Amino acid sequence: MDRHQIEDVVVSAIRIINQGRTPEHQLAESADAALYGAGSPLDSLGLVALLIEVEEGLREEGLAISLSDERAVSQKHSPFRSVPALVDYIAGRLGNPA
Amino acid sequence: MNPPRHILITGASRGLGRALAEHYVERGDAVVGCSRGPATLEHPQYSHVAADVTDEAAVQRLCDQVRERCGGLDVLLNNAGVGRMLPVALTPLATARRLVDVNFLGTFLLTHAAVRLLRHSPAGRIVNFTSIAVPLRLEGEAIYAAAKSAVETFTRVVAKELGPLGITCNAVGPSPIRTDLLRNVPEEKLQALIDRQAIRTWAEPQDVINIVDFFLKPESRHVTGQVLYLGGLG
Numbered sequence: 352m353d354r355h356q357i358e359d360v361v362v363s364a365i366r367i368i369n370q371g372r373t374p375e376h377q378l379a380e381s382a383d384a385a386l387y388g389a390g391s392p393l394d395s396l397g398l399v400a401l402l403i404e405v406e407e408g409l410r411e412e413g414l415a416i417s418l419s420d421e422r423a424v425s426q427k428h429s430p431f432r433s434v435p436a437l438v439d440y441i442a443g444r445l446g447n448p449a
Numbered sequence: 450m451n452p453p454r455h456i457l458i459t460g461a462s463r464g465l466g467r468a469l470a471e472h473y474v475e476r477g478d479a480v481v482g483c484s485r486g487p488a489t490l491e492h493p494q495y496s497h498v499a500a501d502v503t504d505e506a507a508v509q510r511l512c513d514q515v516r517e518r519c520g521g522l523d524v525l526l527n528n529a530g531v532g533r534m535l536p537v538a539l540t541p542l543a544t545a546r547r548l549v550d551v552n553f554l555g556t557f558l559l560t561h562a563a564v565r566l567l568r569h570s571p572a573g574r575i576v577n578f579t580s581i582a583v584p585l586r587l588e589g590e591a592i593y594a595a596a597k598s599a600v601e602t603f604t605r606v607v608a609k610e611l612g613p614l615g616i617t618c619n620a621v622g623p624s625p626i627r628t629d630l631l632r633n634v635p636e637e638k639l640q641a642l643i644d645r646q647a648i649r650t651w652a653e654p655q656d657v658i659n660i661v662d663f664f665l666k667p668e669s670r671h672v673t674g675q676v677l678y679l680g681g682l683g
Contacts, residue, residue, distance in 0.1 A: 396613050403565055403614075415513070419561070 352412060355440045358382050360412065364404035365434075365441060368397070381434070387424065388432045395424045398431060409441070416444050451667065453477045455519040457511075459502050459559060460529030462489045462593035463580075464628030468654035469526060469661065472529045481515050484529070500574035502529045502555030505645045514628060522566035524574045524665055527556040527600075532580075534589045534634050545592045551604070552596035558608060564616070572667045579676060581622050584683040587644065589638075595635075596623075601634040601676050608674030624652045624680030647681020 354358040358379035365378050378384060380400075387398050392407045402418045409416060418441075422428045456473050460466035461482025462668055467489060470482045474494040480489065481496050488497030498514050500507040515522060519526070531551045533544055557575055568574035579601050581587075582594040608618040624646055625631060625639050643649055656679050663669060 396610055399564075399610065400568075400614060403568055406565060417509075 352409075352414060354438055354442055356412070357409075357445075358434065360408035361405055361434050361437055364408050366421045367404050368400050369383075371400075372397075375407065381424055386431055386433050386437060387429050401429065405437070405441075414445065416441070437446050450571075453479060454523035454570075454572075454665075455515070456480045456524040456526065457522055457559075457563065458482045458513055458526045458528055459548075459555065460484055461497070462486055465626065465654055465657055466526075466528040469528065469658060472658050475511065475523045476503040478566070479512075479519060480525075481518065483511055502559060503550040505558055507588075508532055508562050510564060515566055519566075519681045521569050523570040523572060524576070525559060525563040525567065525578045526661065527559050527575065527583065529555055530578055532590070532593050532634075533594075534638070535617050536589055537591045540592055543590065548592045549599075552593065553599040556600050556603060564611065564614070567611075567616050570616070572665075572670065573614065574665050575611070575616060576609065576661050576664050577601075577618070577620040579604075579620045579622040579648055579678075581624050581646075581680065582641075583622065583683045584678060585642070587642075604676060605674045612673060615670075617670065619664045619673060620676045621657055621664070622676060622678035622683065623657045624648075624678070624682065626652045626654060626657070628654075643680075645682070648679075652679050 362380055362382060365380050369377050378393060387393050393401065406418055420430055423431060431437050456478050458466050458470050458480060461470045462484035470480050473480050474492045481495050481498060483498045483500045485499065485501050487499060490592055496518060498511045500511040502508060529551060533548060533549060560575060577600050579597045582590045583597050583601060587594055604618050604620040611618055625642055631639060643651065660677055666671065
């Protein structure tokens with residue numbers, strides 16, 4: 352799976368969780384969106400919902416990975432701080448570093 | 450009558466877990482049971498997976514099979530547990546570790562994996578199993594009670610974390626029931642325990658099933674983070 356395909360899975364997951372979020376808490380559905388941390392309306396509980404959707408999207412592509420990481424909610428080092436960081440992280444987990 | 454649900458029960462081959470499995474298949478639910486050994490229940494609505502709840506890879510395989518067979522889950526009953534009556538001064542580290550691994554980390558591992566399966570359920574439910582050893586601060590069961598205390602705190606925090614996903618998480622603390630878990634506890638100790646209860650009789654599996662049924666009802670959607678003991682303790 353290449354970087355662009357991973358990006359599609361992540362943005363699709365954002366689109367899905369936005370359906371359950373109020374208008375003022377919508378996430379940007381773009382390839383450079385901030386996810387967790389400053390500048391994002393996503394809190395740690397919202398992050399869980401998003402990552403589960405991303406896992407599901409990857410599973411539908413035949414890739415079963417768990418996005419559990421002890422740095423998950425670190426403000427500086429979270430691999431989930433933005434769409435590009437998350438895509439890099441997934442690519443690395445798949446043995447396909449960006 | 451509510452529609453059938455997909456239910457995963459750990460420790461399903463004996464005691465309370467087996468009674469829960471029987472109850473829910475008779476109700477028409479599809480039950481997947483797991484235990485380290487083979488199935489002890491045969492029923493068209495029941496399937497069994499051999500898995501140790503302390504083994505992360507085995508738990509993942511179990512959840513993969515649940516996904517294949519059921520597509521998702523509505524209910525997780527974290528029933529698997531082990532008990533040992535031993536004073537702290539006589540408890541080997543390996544025994545303590547096993548008590549924490551099965552009773553607490555097993556509950557964590559199943560919850561961690563099953564959240565992915567529960568998220569699309571219209572009424573996702575997790576029920577954990579604690580013990581009256583916690584409110585009684587039962588001498589001789591320090592490690593077991595500490596592990597179950599961890600389960601209680603875990604239950605309350607998970608309730609907050611999974612509330613936004615529409616999943617409730619509660620715990621039930623049975624008073625003594627005649628199951629394998631208590632087979633090595635002397636009868637007089639058990640009777641002394643029962644004498645400390647408000648209801649001074651042995652509980653039956655049905656008493657626990659009644660509480661679990663309550664937690665599972667769609668109408669219980671606002672009941673979460675609760676720990677309910679039988680026998681009038683707590």
